Amino acid sequence: MAVLVYTENWDGKFKKSTFELASYATRLAEKIPDQVVALSIGHVEEEELKKLGRYGIGKVISVEDDRFKTLDNQVYTRIIAEVAENLTASVVVLAHNNSGKALAPRLSVRMKAGLVSGTTGLPESFEPFIVIKKTFTGKALAKVVIHTAKKILTLAQNSYQVVEQVVPVEIRKFVPVSAGDVKTVVKEVFKQTGKVILTDADIVVSGGRGMKSPENWGPIEELAKILGAATACSRPVSDEGWRPHEEHTGQTGKVIAPVLYFAFGISGAIQHVAGISSSKFIVAVNTDKDAPIFEVADYGIVGDAQKVLPALIEAIKEAKSI
Amino acid sequence: MKILVCLGNVPDTTTKIKFSGEGTKLDKTGVQWIINPWDELALTRAIELKESGQVPVEVISVLTVGGTDAEPTIRKALAIGADSGYRVDADPADSYQVAFQISEIARQEQFDLILCGIESSDYNGAATGSMLAEILDYPSLSAVSGIHPVNGHLEYTRDIDGGRETVTLDLPAVLIVQKGIAKEPRIPAMRGIMMARQKPLTVKEPGPSAGYTEMISFELPAPKPSCRKIDPDNVRELVNLLQNEAKVL
Ligand SMILES: Cc1cc2nc3c(=O)[nH]c(=O)nc-3n(C[C@H](O)[C@H](O)[C@H](O)COP(=O)(O)OP(=O)(O)OC[C@H]3O[C@@H](n4cnc5c(N)ncnc54)[C@H](O)[C@@H]3O)c2cc1C
Ligand SMILES: Nc1ncnc2c1ncn2[C@@H]1O[C@H](COP(=O)(O)O)[C@@H](O)[C@H]1O
Numbered sequence: 001m002a003v004l005v006y007t008e009n010w011d012g013k014f015k016k017s018t019f020e021l022a023s024y025a026t027r028l029a030e031k032i033p034d035q036v037v038a039l040s041i042g043h044v045e046e047e048e049l050k051k052l053g054r055y056g057i058g059k060v061i062s063v064e065d066d067r068f069k070t071l072d073n074q075v076y077t078r079i080i081a082e083v084a085e086n087l088t089a090s091v092v093v094l095a096h097n098n099s100g101k102a103l104a105p106r107l108s109v110r111m112k113a114g115l116v117s118g119t120t121g122l123p124e125s126f127e128p129f130i131v132i133k134k135t136f137t138g139k140a141l142a143k144v145v146i147h148t149a150k151k152i153l154t155l156a157q158n159s160y161q162v163v164e165q166v167v168p169v170e171i172r173k174f175v176p177v178s179a180g181d182v183k184t185v186v187k188e189v190f191k192q193t194g195k196v197i198l199t200d201a202d203i204v205v206s207g208g209r210g211m212k213s214p215e216n217w218g219p220i221e222e223l224a225k226i227l228g229a230a231t232a233c234s235r236p237v238s239d240e241g242w243r244p245h246e247e248h249t250g251q252t253g254k255v256i257a258p259v260l261y262f263a264f265g266i267s268g269a270i271q272h273v274a275g276i277s278s279s280k281f282i283v284a285v286n287t288d289k290d291a292p293i294f295e296v297a298d299y300g301i302v303g304d305a306q307k308v309l310p311a312l313i314e315a316i317k318e319a320k321s322i
Numbered sequence: 323m324k325i326l327v328c329l330g331n332v333p334d335t336t337t338k339i340k341f342s343g344e345g346t347k348l349d350k351t352g353v354q355w356i357i358n359p360w361d362e363l364a365l366t367r368a369i370e371l372k373e374s375g376q377v378p379v380e381v382i383s384v385l386t387v388g389g390t391d392a393e394p395t396i397r398k399a400l401a402i403g404a405d406s407g408y409r410v411d412a413d414p415a416d417s418y419q420v421a422f423q424i425s426e427i428a429r430q431e432q433f434d435l436i437l438c439g440i441e442s443s444d445y446n447g448a449a450t451g452s453m454l455a456e457i458l459d460y461p462s463l464s465a466v467s468g469i470h471p472v473n474g475h476l477e478y479t480r481d482i483d484g485g486r487e488t489v490t491l492d493l494p495a496v497l498i499v500q501k502g503i504a505k506e507p508r509i510p511a512m513r514g515i516m517m518a519r520q521k522p523l524t525v526k527e528p529g530p531s532a533g534y535t536e537m538i539s540f541e542l543p544a545p546k547p548s549c550r551k552i553d554p555d556n557v558r559e560l561v562n563l564l565q566n567e568a569k570v571l
Contacts, residue, residue, distance in 0.1 A: 074461050098465045099482075101448050101449075102463075104452075105417065105421075106456040107456075112534075115418070117446070133446070135444065136443070139339045140341070140541065142540050147536065184461065184463070191484060192484050199483055245501065245502055260568070280570070281570055283564070284549070295546070315558045319558075319561045
């Protein structure tokens with residue numbers, strides 16, 4: 001028996017979110033109790049795989065074959081299911097990110113294992129197996145019971161802290177037999193470079209229609225730069241083409257959960273808030289004291305973003321002595 | 323090419339959510355039902371493809387698993403421009419049960435391209451499309467933000483964390499689509515509404531399937547403490563609070 005965690009890599013490297021997921025899986029396994037095993041697909045150096053040991057993972061299965069460079073949902077599902085079966089895993093956990101969302105449901109069908117996607121913490125009970133997730137785009141929490149013997153969970157982003165717990169790591173190379181042919185052909189890849197990726201960011205600086213025009217984004221970018229933050233925007237801003245669509249945050253855009261979210265000139269429409277309500281702290285700057293964004297903000301300034309932004313940049317530079 | 327668009331029927335996004343039965347189910351009184359936003363965009367894109375003639379699209383079907391109260395959603399989709407509709411007469415239990423019901427019709431009708439949304443805005447399962455693909459043993463692409471006809475075949479844009487890829491895939495396949503797939507959802511025109519009445523809407527009995535999971539209770543999140551206001555002329559105070567109270571800078 002085991003808890004299996006799929007630890008995705010990006011160009012051979014893990015991210016903070018991988019270690020959060022590893023910490024979560026370790027704690028979950030302790031509670032069941034079961035051993036925890038990580039599965040890595042694609043080429044990852046031993047040194048990088050060993051990092052998982054800092055978060056309590058003593059056993060890593062590495063599938064390195066070059067055939068598996070591209071995410072092919074069918075092939076990856078078969079590999080994860082094969083490993084889960086070999087280990088007689090009772091629970092498989094994945095991140096609730098693009099690839100986790102693509103794989104977990106397929107895995108659920110293949111393993112006849114009930115899935116709860118985007119759970120926000122450890123199960124509330126194990127017999128019956130009950131977990132909590134957000135529903136109605138963050139407007140409510142639901143308790144979900146999984147009826148099947150095997151379970152699949154995806155963990156919502158930024159919902160579990162990294163916990164250090166150093167253990168020795170045993171790495172085992174594995175060659176799956178059931179993977180089948182890769183059918184997904186990637187013709188072109190575009191990767192954002194030199195910018196903090198929105199869904200990874202601890203701090204996000206966001207602007208809405210109250211910023212008035214795309215020329216006014218300079219201070220938002222500067223603030224993001226000095227904070228090591230990502231930039232985001234409301235939907236009308238990306239619809240107007242003021243900002244790229246990757247930045248659109250909200251119910252129909254990206255759903256993010258940073259530690260700190262700045263909203264400049266964003267009214268706080270329910271569809272926008274659906275994408276940011278899991279932020280730990282929200283700071284809002286808006287000229288309208290009755291703007292709904294202040295209902296979800298922790299700190300608020302009723303004022304002109306155009307004036308507040310430069311002052312804020314100065315104050316932060318001063319406080320951080322840059 | 324035969325395209326199927328799977329439609330979730332969800333409360334309007336501005337609905338104030340309430341629960342009945344001591345927090346065990348959604349209180350449906352006064353709820354306005356809409357087509358799940360991504361599904362509406364998926365349908366829009368399918369119609370654009372058909373109209374463009376760049377790939378041969380013979381028929382666009384839509385399907386909803388739901389009771390009679392879900393029929394207006396199907397009628398709306400027919401009015402927007404779908405050619406035929408299916409309703410599987412079952413209350414949705416979870417994503418698996420819904421995917422299973424869709425798979426039965428997909429097998430009978432042999433669609434080439436099946437479009438699902440990335441998640442439904444009510445229970446946020448984010449699962450039906452990929453489950454359907456696995457049940458049918460079809461390839462799938464997730465987080466698809468573009469479908470492009472190129473020399474008579476299709477290419478897709480899929481978002482990856484921190485970027486995107488242009489991908490091809492053999493049909494039949496399931497695409498799980500998100501923002502970007504179409505710009506604005508189409509709204510039904512008068513002519514479309516008239517024509518929709520003549521279009522076929524087939525009601526199917528559900529196949530044998532139970533869900534794997536069950537939502538047993540709901541709660542509203544704890545209300546946030548009220549917002550602390552800071553004088554616009556004193557942003558230093560804000561920086562101080564972020565550093566020393568919130569400890570996030
Ligand atoms: C189905 C559906 C899905 C949607 N999905 C999303 C989504 O995913 N994301 C999203 O963001 N929206 C979404 N929307 C749109 C949403 O309803 C709002 O229209 C949108 O969020 C408003 O964007 P905004 O706050 O930038 O603009 P506005 O609502 O126009 O607000 C601008 C704000 O700026 C303030 N302001 C003006 N001047 C200044 C100044 N000088 N300094 C400071 N503040 C100033 C104003 O007081 C106002 O509050 C969706 C809508 C629908 C119907
Ligand atoms: N009751 C339903 N009938 C038909 N399709 C559905 C239904 N519920 C969900 N879907 C499809 O599955 C997608 C994802 O739903 P979910 O897994 O519930 O988040 C939706 O965007 C729809 O395309």
